[in-house]
Amino acid sequence: MKDENKTEVTPTPTPPPKKHNKFVQYFINLGHRIKGWFVDKWTAIKDFFGSIKTYKQRKLEAELVTNDGPQLTRGEKFRRGLKSQSGWLFVAPAILLMAVFTFYPIIAAFINSFKQGYSGMTGKFNGWGFDNFVRVFRGDTGTGGASFVQCLFNTLILTFISVPLSTLLALLISVALNSIKRIQKAYQTILFLPYLTNALAMGAVFATFFKIIGTASYTETYGIVNIVLGVFGIAPIDWVGLTSPHWEIGSLSIPWAKYVVTTIYEVWSGLPFKILILFSAMQSINKQYYDAAKVDGASRSTILWKITTPMIMPQISYLLVTGIMGGMKQYSAVVGIFGATMGQDYDMGTMVGYLYNYISLGQTGYAFAGSLILFIIIMIITWINNKVTKKHTTYR
Amino acid sequence: MRISIQHLTKIFPSRTKGGDAVHAVEDMNIEIPSGKLVGLLGPSGCGKSTTLFMLSGLESPTSGKIIFDDQDVTTLAAEKRGIGLVFQNYALYPHMTVEQNIRFPLDNMRIKKEEGNARALDAARLVQIEDLMARKPNELSGGQQQRVAIARALVKMPNVLLLDEPLSNLDARLRLQTREEIKRIQRTTGITTVFVTHDQEEAMSICDIMVVMKLGVVQQIGEPQSIYDDPNNLFVANFLGTPPINIFKGRIEGGKVFIGGEAVGTTEHEDQEVYVGIRPEGFIYDGEGAFTLNVDHIEVMGRDKSVVATHESSTKPTVRCIIDSDVALPANATQLKFNIKPYKLFLFNAETEERLR
Numbered sequence: 001m002k003d004e005n006k007t008e009v010t011p012t013p014t015p016p017p018k019k020h021n022k023f024v025q026y027f028i029n030l031g032h033r034i035k036g037w038f039v040d041k042w043t044a045i046k047d048f049f050g051s052i053k054t055y056k057q058r059k060l061e062a063e064l065v066t067n068d069g070p071q072l073t074r075g076e077k078f079r080r081g082l083k084s085q086s087g088w089l090f091v092a093p094a095i096l097l098m099a100v101f102t103f104y105p106i107i108a109a110f111i112n113s114f115k116q117g118y119s120g121m122t123g124k125f126n127g128w129g130f131d132n133f134v135r136v137f138r139g140d141t142g143t144g145g146a147s148f149v150q151c152l153f154n155t156l157i158l159t160f161i162s163v164p165l166s167t168l169l170a171l172l173i174s175v176a177l178n179s180i181k182r183i184q185k186a187y188q189t190i191l192f193l194p195y196l197t198n199a200l201a202m203g204a205v206f207a208t209f210f211k212i213i214g215t216a217s218y219t220e221t222y223g224i225v226n227i228v229l230g231v232f233g234i235a236p237i238d239w240v241g242l243t244s245p246h247w248e249i250g251s252l253s254i255p256w257a258k259y260v261v262t263t264i265y266e267v268w269s270g271l272p273f274k275i276l277i278l279f280s281a282m283q284s285i286n287k288q289y290y291d292a293a294k295v296d297g298a299s300r301s302t303i304l305w306k307i308t309t310p311m312i313m314p315q316i317s318y319l320l321v322t323g324i325m326g327g328m329k330q331y332s333a334v335v336g337i338f339g340a341t342m343g344q345d346y347d348m349g350t351m352v353g354y355l356y357n358y359i360s361l362g363q364t365g366y367a368f369a370g371s372l373i374l375f376i377i378i379m380i381i382t383w384i385n386n387k388v389t390k391k392h393t394t395y396r
Numbered sequence: 397m398r399i400s401i402q403h404l405t406k407i408f409p410s411r412t413k414g415g416d417a418v419h420a421v422e423d424m425n426i427e428i429p430s431g432k433l434v435g436l437l438g439p440s441g442c443g444k445s446t447t448l449f450m451l452s453g454l455e456s457p458t459s460g461k462i463i464f465d466d467q468d469v470t471t472l473a474a475e476k477r478g479i480g481l482v483f484q485n486y487a488l489y490p491h492m493t494v495e496q497n498i499r500f501p502l503d504n505m506r507i508k509k510e511e512g513n514a515r516a517l518d519a520a521r522l523v524q525i526e527d528l529m530a531r532k533p534n535e536l537s538g539g540q541q542q543r544v545a546i547a548r549a550l551v552k553m554p555n556v557l558l559l560d561e562p563l564s565n566l567d568a569r570l571r572l573q574t575r576e577e578i579k580r581i582q583r584t585t586g587i588t589t590v591f592v593t594h595d596q597e598e599a600m601s602i603c604d605i606m607v608v609m610k611l612g613v614v615q616q617i618g619e620p621q622s623i624y625d626d627p628n629n630l631f632v633a634n635f636l637g638t639p640p641i642n643i644f645k646g647r648i649e650g651g652k653v654f655i656g657g658e659a660v661g662t663t664e665h666e667d668q669e670v671y672v673g674i675r676p677e678g679f680i681y682d683g684e685g686a687f688t689l690n691v692d693h694i695e696v697m698g699r700d701k702s703v704v705a706t707h708e709s710s711t712k713p714t715v716r717c718i719i720d721s722d723v724a725l726p727a728n729a730t731q732l733k734f735n736i737k738p739y740k741l742f743l744f745n746a747e748t749e750e751r752l753r
Contacts, residue, residue: 286485286487288483288485288487289487289489291454291481291483291487292481292483292487292489293500294454294473294474294475295452295453295454295474295475295479295480295481296475296500296501296504296548296552297475297476297501297504297505297552298475298500298504299504302503302504306489306500307489310489310491310492311489311490311491313491
């Protein structure tokens with residue numbers, strides 16, 4: 001059957017091109033070339049937008065494409081090229097900021113720690129070497145500065161007592177919190193309050209709790225702690241002041257009373273976050289495990305140590321790692337309780353306190369060396385920590 | 397161990413103020429002889445799991461008594477009842493190996509290590525998982541996890557074994573296999589076993605005694621076959637059997653049972669409106685009969701044929717008749733006439749839906 005609508009199209013004869021002289025022809029050709037360039041780009045742009053397809057279409061095409069690869073338009077090629085690299089575009093601001101504020105300081109600290117007699121003011125130094133490190137370890141860093149060994153000792157003692165202690169306490173409190181039903185939310189809020197309070201302010205309050213006014217010969221006003229101790233017949237102790245009791249081993253001073261105060265502070269201020277993490281981890285444990293344990297005759301302590309604790313081991317491990325990292329960097333709590341000199345001549349100095357001390361003294365070389373040592377110590381501890389806890393958390 | 401449940405009731409208070417309390421289980425009375433396999437059967441929300449948890453001691457009843465042998469255990473704590481419980485999702489401790497999981501109840505009973513190991517191995521052998529003792533639960537298939545859960549429940553040699561929907565997390569093939577396994581284990585150990593299921597086929601296939609429940613109320617207790625052959629009410633008749641029973645609206649007139657205009661059977665009951673239930677296997681075809689069905693299509697299953705038909709009085713969209721494959725059916729018939737086996741025909745009161753016996 002013949003389609004009646006279809007009429008035969010006779011090709012219209014193309015008119016012969018008009019002849020121009022060479023000069024005019026040149027500009028005409030130029031015009032054509034310029035127009036062609038724009039047309040070319042315009043098609044590219046049209047391809048580009050035309051090639052934006054839905055995920056479904058794209059997937060369908062990908063399935064149709066054989067080994068020869070897809071026949072891509074220029075716009076599509078450009079778009080894909082851009083897309084494969086576009087990830088960099090998104091992370092660029094972050095990388096830039098990190099380069100300036102993170103990577104450069106780390107590298108600079110690393111390099112500067114090897115500059116002997118480095119002056120932070122002028123940037124001048126005497127030469128390269130390990131002089132800074134040697135002096136830091138020997139304590140040969142001039143008068144008026146903190147002792148590195150003392151600061152390191154303090155930091156390690158405070159960290160390795162307060163972090164496990166507060167994690168354990170947080171675990172027990174979380175269990176208790178998990179087992180009560182009434183006003184659970186209220187308790188949770190109260191326990192979380194210290195997290196919202198400033199460290200220096202809390203430190204000042206702690207100092208007041210433990211304070212003793214006067215000297216050994218004149219002691220009239222005690223802090224609340226000494227008053228409570230007095231009820232049990234214990235003589236007032238100068239917890240935070242100049243006459244605070246301490247032991248001495250060689251050049252090392254062990255101000256145990258101050259350790260007690262700082263540890264209590266650290267434990268108390270570390271609890272809220274740890275409780276929050278552990279409590280929410282416990283809430284997500286399926287209740288049937290407890291039912292099963294109950295039917296199996298497990299006691300409360302068995303349930304805590306054999307069921308609950310292993311199940312929240314990932315969170316506990318996280319808290320230990322971050323807690324120890326934070327503990328190694330503690331500063332504000334000690335300053336809050338003992339003041340800017342961190343006790344008496346830095347006898348409660350911490351590693352970070354040591355760094356600040358030498359920065360403020362203008363001897364930045366020692367601070368750089370100290371920061372590098374601190375960095376290495378934290379790295380080693382974290383590595384060990386990961387090795388140990390990984391063993392217990394690989395069941396998931 | 398003999399279990400006696402007397403007037404057991406569980407009422408959950410309403411969560412919202414002024415809402416209705418939920419009567420999960422109401423006035424339940426069951427006597428379970430020692431060493432039997434009992435299935436609690438019913439649709440979801442009928443209180444069967446609640447009953448199981450009350451037996452286990454994890455849930456305390458609102459009123460009523462639970463008696464094991466002669467001891468009243470109603471207020472006894474779960475761990476003192478001497479029960480083994482298998483949870484629906486098994487509740488295996490993920491951080492313990494299979495062996496540690498099975499040993500866990502023994503460790504709590506402070507049983508010596510050698511004896512504990514021996515007993516754990518025995519329990520593992522019983523459920524055939526002795527090769528998997530060193531694995532963690534996440535390295536096991538669903539069926540294997542199920543076995544570990546059963547072994548953990550059996551290892552303390554319980555007086556009563558309780559299983560909460562033991563087969564619901566398994567695939568169809570494994571389900572068949574496991575239900576035979578449960579039956580075998582129950583036979584070997586002789587432990588009184590109660591299990592919960594919503595699958596009537598599952599319950600019928602392995603139970604010694606079946607308890608059919610609906611909305612917290614026990615509908616019927618008995619052997620599976622006797623409940624199937626002699627249902628108490630429309631719900632029980634409807635719930636048991638695959639394919640399900642055919643239900644028609646009918647009436648009794650002068651000692652005859654009518655569906656539409658056709659008399660399909662006789663009865664001694666007074667004239668009244670009734671529901672007529674006919675089991676699919678209750679139809680006889682021999683060329684002529686009293687009951688006419690409009691044939692939709694015929695399914696051939698090999699062993700038998702299934703006539704899928706419609707009837708205006710049917711309460712369901714289709715009527716299903718199962719007949720022997722040797723019976724020749726006329727090809728392309730749009731209507732077939734059947735006779736009804738009288739013992740496969742049940743009459744139910746149209747209002748109370750209770751059986752007219």
